[in-house]
Amino acid sequence: MTSDLRRPERTFTIRNLCVEFRVTPRALRFYEDKGLLYPAREGLNRVYNHRDRARLQLILRGKRVGLSLAEIREILDLYDENDGGAAQMAKSLKKFRERILALEAQRDDIDGAIEQLRGGCDRMERQLTQLRPDLLPRAADYDQVLRARLDGVADNAHAE
Amino acid sequence: MTSDLRRPERTFTIRNLCVEFRVTPRALRFYEDKGLLYPAREGLNRVYNHRDRARLQLILRGKRVGLSLAEIREILDLYDENDGGAAQMAKSLKKFRERILALEAQRDDIDGAIEQLRGGCDRMERQLTQLRPDLLPRAADYDQVLRARLDGVADNAHAE
DNA sequence: GGCACACTTGACGTTAACGTAAGGGGCATC
DNA sequence: GATGCCCCTTACGTTAACGTCAAGTGTGCC
Numbered sequence: 546m547t548s549d550l551r552r553p554e555r556t557f558t559i560r561n562l563c564v565e566f567r568v569t570p571r572a573l574r575f576y577e578d579k580g581l582l583y584p585a586r587e588g589l590n591r592v593y594n595h596r597d598r599a600r601l602q603l604i605l606r607g608k609r610v611g612l613s614l615a616e617i618r619e620i621l622d623l624y625d626e627n628d629g630g631a632a633q634m635a636k637s638l639k640k641f642r643e644r645i646l647a648l649e650a651q652r653d654d655i656d657g658a659i660e661q662l663r664g665g666c667d668r669m670e671r672q673l674t675q676l677r678p679d680l681l682p683r684a685a686d687y688d689q690v691l692r693a694r695l696d697g698v699a700d701n702a703h704a705e
Numbered sequence: 706m707t708s709d710l711r712r713p714e715r716t717f718t719i720r721n722l723c724v725e726f727r728v729t730p731r732a733l734r735f736y737e738d739k740g741l742l743y744p745a746r747e748g749l750n751r752v753y754n755h756r757d758r759a760r761l762q763l764i765l766r767g768k769r770v771g772l773s774l775a776e777i778r779e780i781l782d783l784y785d786e787n788d789g790g791a792a793q794m795a796k797s798l799k800k801f802r803e804r805i806l807a808l809e810a811q812r813d814d815i816d817g818a819i820e821q822l823r824g825g826c827d828r829m830e831r832q833l834t835q836l837r838p839d840l841l842p843r844a845a846d847y848d849q850v851l852r853a854r855l856d857g858v859a860d861n862a863h864a865e
Numbered sequence: 866g867g868c869a870c871a872c873t874t875g876a877c878g879t880t881a882a883c884g885t886a887a888g889g890g891g892c893a894t895c
Numbered sequence: 896g897a898t899g900c901c902c903c904t905t906a907c908g909t910t911a912a913c914g915t916c917a918a919g920t921g922t923g924c925c
Contacts, residue, residue, distance in 0.1 A: 635840040677791040
């Protein structure tokens with residue numbers, strides 16, 4: 546039952562993908578409008594195949610890491626278009642490498658921000674341990690957050 | 706000469722900070738409008754001190770890691786406001802921890818994206834080595850990018 | 866045939882984060 | 896005293912990424 550999601554011949558309605566990836570139909574149509582997706586049609590209705598679904602995954606991940614739809618489109622195009630000759634591919638390669646450098650810089654930024662926040666946490670924890678140890682959030686609260694995240698992962702487990 | 710940047714009593718004009726952090730005056734006034742900054746005044750003119758400058762650094766880093774100005778403001782407020790009692794601090798602590806979890810998730814996303822792009826690079830490199838080894842970008846190009854990044858770092862070296 | 870439901874297109878509305886233009890004050894300098 | 900430069904406020908414009916609403920089509924079901 547989870548295995549027919551794997552069957553490459555399986556297709557998806559717009560709603561299927563919306564539910565699976567928690568986006569709205571409007572968003573998918575918008576991505577299509579912008580040239581990031583081009584699902585087949587059955588009459589008027591859109592029919593998404595596995596390739597479309599994979600592209601959507603890339604789009605959403607791209608968004609999460611802060612890329613604009615235009616940038617994502619460019620990358621997707623590069624992925625596709627590279628039968629247009631070796632020169633094209635060389636250009637794509639360069640752009641990919643640039644993106645990697647940018648992402649690495651961004652990751653360093655994030656690590657810095659995390660450190661900063663951790664410093665703040667430490668200070669506050671020390672203060673609270675001193676003043677009001679009863680107010681210190683304990684393992685119980687923390688577990689809730691972790692559980693929430695794990696649930697989220699479970700939801701999308703088959704989507705990976 | 707770089708050392709008077711360190712002197713805590715030193716103040717800055719709006720242009721000083723704009724040049725140093727490569728933002729526009731409009732942006733600084735906008736942040737003030739939104740309550741993220743509140744520099745002193747000398748007549749009508751804004752006068753920024755070291756605390757304002759530090760806040761600006763945090764704002765810009767927050768932006769780079771994808772936080773909205775509203776979220777950044779919330780964090781900054783939490784940093785300040787924590788003389789408002791231990792209860793407040795406990796709430797701040799919780800929010801800080803949430804932010805940390807979110808940032809860690811985002812970093813994992815970025816790592817995933819980097820891996821994906823690296824995979825694409827590898828495939829393209831193999832293809833090119835096969836077909837047109839002359840088109841392979843070489844150390845020279847790569848160094849340029851690195852140099853650009855190092856220059857950027859050097860520009861902001863005293864800002865760290 | 867009438868109803869519900871999912872899909873479609875088209876068009877206007879919305880929010881965040883500024884950009885930009887208009888109009889004006891303060892101070893140095895030629 | 897006119898020019899130039901930096902600062903100010905007010906206010907309207909802009910872009911991205913959708914949200915929302917209107918109006919229409921097609922499909923199954925009772």
